[in-house]
Amino acid sequence: MYTYETLCSDIGKLQQYGDIIHVKTLCKTVLGREVDIIKIGNGKKRVLYVGAHHGMEYITSALIMDFAFALCGLIGRGENRFCRVINAASGKRIWEKYCFYLIPMLNPDGVTICCEGPEKALAYCDTKQKTEYGRVLKKAAEMTLEYGTGDVTDISLKSRFSSEKDVFKKWQANGRGVDLNHNYQSGFAEYKSLELKSGRIYPSPTRFSGAYPESEPESSALCSLIRASEVSLLLTFHSQGKELYGNDFFSGGNTRDYIFSRSGCDPLAEVKEDGTGVDILRRTLDGYRLKNKERSVGRFLEKESGYARSVPTGAAAYGGLTDWYTEEFRRAAYTVEVGHGSNPLPMSMLDEIKKDLLYPMLTAPTLL
Numbered sequence: 001m002y003t004y005e006t007l008c009s010d011i012g013k014l015q016q017y018g019d020i021i022h023v024k025t026l027c028k029t030v031l032g033r034e035v036d037i038i039k040i041g042n043g044k045k046r047v048l049y050v051g052a053h054h055g056m057e058y059i060t061s062a063l064i065m066d067f068a069f070a071l072c073g074l075i076g077r078g079e080n081r082f083c084r085v086i087n088a089a090s091g092k093r094i095w096e097k098y099c100f101y102l103i104p105m106l107n108p109d110g111v112t113i114c115c116e117g118p119e120k121a122l123a124y125c126d127t128k129q130k131t132e133y134g135r136v137l138k139k140a141a142e143m144t145l146e147y148g149t150g151d152v153t154d155i156s157l158k159s160r161f162s163s164e165k166d167v168f169k170k171w172q173a174n175g176r177g178v179d180l181n182h183n184y185q186s187g188f189a190e191y192k193s194l195e196l197k198s199g200r201i202y203p204s205p206t207r208f209s210g211a212y213p214e215s216e217p218e219s220s221a222l223c224s225l226i227r228a229s230e231v232s233l234l235l236t237f238h239s240q241g242k243e244l245y246g247n248d249f250f251s252g253g254n255t256r257d258y259i260f261s262r263s264g265c266d267p268l269a270e271v272k273e274d275g276t277g278v279d280i281l282r283r284t285l286d287g288y289r290l291k292n293k294e295r296s297v298g299r300f301l302e303k304e305s306g307y308a309r310s311v312p313t314g315a316a317a318y319g320g321l322t323d324w325y326t327e328e329f330r331r332a333a334y335t336v337e338v339g340h341g342s343n344p345l346p347m348s349m350l351d352e353i354k355k356d357l358l359y360p361m362l363t364a365p366t367l368l
């Protein structure tokens with residue numbers, strides 16, 4: 001596993017690169033951990049990579065930290081750890097042209113609950129918070145054991161858990177049972193109405209959207225950062241599936257991709273029964289083909305990583321960061337589902353994931 005403590009120690013080791021990196025605290029979590037953001041590069045084009053929205057997906061934190069070490073090695077010492085050929089002068093160019101904002105672990109409370117259990121997760125709380133949040137976590141586990149948890153878009157799909165320990169081992173939410181990747185504005189209202197209909201309106205190890213969009217310190221601080229910092233590309237890392245969800249949204253270009261990913265279904269759904277919409281669809285498809293033949297970040301990521309571009313279905317189509325960013329800013333954003341297997345992925349899979357992704361993570365900004 002890759003715990004919060006391992007992350008803190010790795011961030012300490014990164015300091016050996018001196019002025020190349022800057023580390024800041026983005027926010028404090030509900031249970032009192034610091035969410036760190038690492039800035040590398042001095043350029044005007046900013047890209048943001050976010051890992052571990054979800055507790056079981058800590059392998060994405062390890063990936064982003066390995067990327068940070070590789071990037072510092074390239075910029076500072078001309079070392080190449082990117083598993084592909086890279087020109088020796090690349091480090092300097094990257095430093096001058098781009099700025100990478102890296103948030104390796106957005107949800108350290110969730111990662112700690114998953115890796116080390118709720119007691120360890122509450123270690124940074126004062127006595128009052130310990131009682132309050134301890135109760136929330138216990139209640140979430142009890143409700144989950146009684147009713148299961150699942151996809152509110154299809155309540156027949158229920159996940160079952162064998163014990164309280166099992167619930168915590170499969171914890172995806174933050175320290176008070178809110179799923180951060182359902183806590184963004186995009187699709188929130190629709191999702192909330194599905195939650196209300198299904199009666200799933202309580203803290204849970206996964207998929208509870210919270211009281212309102214950006215209600216959590218982690219999601220709220222992240223959105224504030226994005227609003228304030230003119231990010232041109234957002235990659236948000238989850239596990240698993242070796243898939244990419246998202247779109248580029250070049251000005252007026254691939255509306256087709258936008259419709260495709262946003263609605264979680266076929267773009268033909270935009271065509272109405274009376275025939276309206278056909279023209280829009282044809283024009284957007286043509287525009288997409290003409291303007292974005294080779295420049296699409298999505299196509300580039302697909303080609304370089306070997307991951308397949310796909311469309312989120314069910315609950316995954318609501319309240320996510322990638323959709324919110326695209327709707328709000330109309331710039332390139334992708335959800336990258338790393339590795340394959342069942343969560344949490346074994347850390348032994350990290351080498352394969354790095355082979356697929358380190359190079360495209362470094363070079364995707366050059367398409368902007």
Ligand SMILES: [Zn+2]
Pocket residue numbers: 053054057181237238239
């Ligand atoms: Zn996830």
